[in-house]
Amino acid sequence: MRTIVLLAFASLLFFQTNGQDRNRCASHEAVKQQMAIDPVYAKKVEQLLKNKGNYSRSDKKGPPAQQRSITIPVVVHVLYNSAEQNISDAQVQSQIDVLNEDFGATNDDYNNYEAGYRSVKGDMDIQYCLVQIIRKQTKHKSFGFNDNMKYTQKGGSDAIDPMHMLNIWVCDLGNKLLGFAYYPGITPEKFGVVCHTNAFGRGEGYNLFAEYSLGRTTTHEVGHCFGLVHIWGDRTCGSDEVDDTPLHDSPNFGCPEEGHLSTCTGTPLEMWMNYMDYTDDRCMYFFSDGQVSRASFFIDSDPQLTSIINSSCGTARRTNDDITNVSNSNVNSSRTILTNDLIIYPTITAGQLTLSFSKTTVAKAEINIYSQAGSLMMKKQIAGKTVDQLDVSRLTNGIYFIEVSQGISRQTRKFVVQH
Ligand SMILES: [Zn+2]
Incomplete structure (x- = not known):
């Protein structure tokens, strides 16, 4: 009996420290929750999910509007309870660097596994500039799965100019959840990315979860902001409404073997190296051409995204000095x-x-x-x-x-x- 208890305890420890035990993303749940309370958003999402007509495989490198380089102004809210969570400017910048690489197809690992999906690897051609870092101490040890981090009155930090900048909230989400984001069409101040402090940025010197230390959580979440759906369509062998991504049984975790096949119709080679899967950071390294085209459609048609991409980084500038850190600001x-x-x-x-x-x-x-x-x-x-x-x-x-x-x-x- 003692052995069984010890084994059970050991396996529990393993499970808790294994990356698969973490919830990579709660976007699907967040969207469903909002749809249940907001019929207008529900209608927008239903239209969004079935919208397939504005992009296709033949778009390969996207429609003309997508050929331009887009630079998106970003504001990062660092919400901390302990001093350790008040991450450095350098750690924040490391995440912006990752976004610039991943959305510019200049990431070092972009050419990995060329035998797999070389012909459909895409380039979003989007860059990001860091306009402002807001640091705020909060009484919350962990925010968990809600939108409180987006409201000063709830111990978070109000979105800054959400019609012109992409807001990213970095905070403790508990031990399980790494991040979430809404599809376009949500109330503007809720739009943006929420990322766990220990999955934000890239660098050996930072306190990051081992499997999620390359900044890909935020890359994945920004994908949702552009209307991209999880590659398995959030159900068994579901569709992500992109033509050049294969059917997946379910999310992949860790780092699957090259040649890993789906059991869905046609048993296609799964695209576990796509940013919209759940694999470890080191094992995801591209968006597909179809995803680029789909993102381009939302960027050009959603009013908030269109406004954000037409904002200029040049006229915005860092205003860190404008922000005074106040302890327990919601008191x-x-x-x-x-x-x-x-x-x-x-x-x-x-x-x-x-x-x-x-x-x-x-x-x-x-x-x-x-x-x-x-x-x-x-x-x-x-x-x-x-x-x-x-x-x-x-x-x-x-x-x-x-x-x-x-x-x-x-x-x-x-x-x-x-x-
Ligand atoms: Zn996700």
Whole structure:
């Protein structure tokens, strides 16, 4: 009996430390959950999943619109509970580097296993620029499978300008889950990638899960953002609605042998080396031409994706210094800002905006700047100041609203950016 218990315990330990025990991606579950509560999104996804008419094998290198190089501005939210989770700028940049390689087909392993699927290896021709890193300490030891990381009020960090930038949230998702993302069409502030801290970036010096240390979790999740479906179609021998990917029984884990065949109709060679499978990071290394064409369709037809890809990295710039780290940001201070206490000047500016709190010292207040259309453009937290400067030079000409909130107290002022 003792031996049996010990063996059972040993196998449990093995199972828990084996990469297959981790949930590589919860996107399918996340999408289903949203579809159940949001009929509009449900309809969009149903149309998305069956949409096959806008790309085909004959597109091979994609339609003309896809030939252009796209550069997508990215904002990364680093949510940390312990200091160790407050990953370095270098680790964040290493993930951007991986995205640039994987979406530019310049990754070192792109030419692996040429005997398998050489003729359909694609090139997304998409690049990414890191515009901003937001660091925020949270009371949550782990977020798990929900959207709380996307909301400051829930201990996370609000999306920044989601109509113009791809937001990526890096946080602890518990020991099992590595990441998730929604297909296009979701509420804009929920759009983007969520990735476990220990699967984000690439580098031996970083604290990463051994099987998921090459940054491919985020590559996979960005694939979902572009409308790509898991290669097994999320059911036994299901379709991913891409013509040049084979039928898969189910997800592959680890690193299958070359020549691994599916048991589905036609017993095709499984494309386990595709980014939309569940294999270890070192064993996935390309998108297919069909996936490139499908992604191109969504990039060109989804309003949010179209807006993001038409945004310029050049006009956006790093604003790390704008962000003040505040411990337990979702814990409200007991101090409040008095009505009419806030003065901003000049109300027409090309760059600097001064905020003056004339009657009381501000303690842990949140500042949000919105466009006239209601998009969140900038955010900042301040504490212990009566005067503060904001650099709004990266905003384009137009009318904006600045909202200062503290607990239930909220004040809004209007200003104009005129370059
Ligand atoms: Zn996935």
